[in-house]
Amino acid sequence: DAGVIQSPRHEVTEMGQEVTLRCKPISGHNSLFWYRQTMMRGLELLIYFNNNVPIDDSGMPEDRFSAKMPNASFSTLKIQPSEPRDSAVYFCASSSLGPYGYTFGSGTRLTVV
């Protein structure tokens, strides 16, 4: 398995533009998580899905953020409109039941100028 795949690896966009981050979880994993990492706030959980259903989106900072998981092999995190304070590394992770932890993707480094 290629692991959790995220795209793009880097994204530079202008303030006000729409940004879409993509994630392909590990096949067979039934939970998917979106995290944001910054120096100031560390690793923050934004939203997680179980069997493609959003379970907890209490970490989504504002209505500008939305996430979808249309099927078991794909999820998106969208920011519209983007703002400079959204600059961060966004990680997607997936997991299955059992003591195996989360498997993280390589992340998307987002810079909003």
Next chain:
Amino acid sequence: GQQVMQIPQYQHVQEGEDFTTYCNSSTTLSNIQWYKQRPGGHPVFLIQLVKSGEVKKQKRLTFQFGEAKKNSSLHITATQTTDVGTYFCAGCNFGNEKLTFGTGTRLTIIP
């Protein structure tokens, strides 16, 4: 909401010295996990602890879960340059599977 704190925030050690990071949760946890993130990389799962007072070892790494299931520690014996990175604990509450990550301890090694 739940908070997970780690100390120290930074640790610089000479190669060959030991290293310990401590993790404290504001709530009782169902389990605790540890992750390592290399500079520029992503968190990588190391281990999960479930039982009160549990101790697990992975080569030079020793993980402990406190009796009250609110704290944990990671100890590295005789550090090597490959141990460089940030070590995170992450706590899971009962009834759900979302992890709250600690603040992390960044380890640097002086060769």
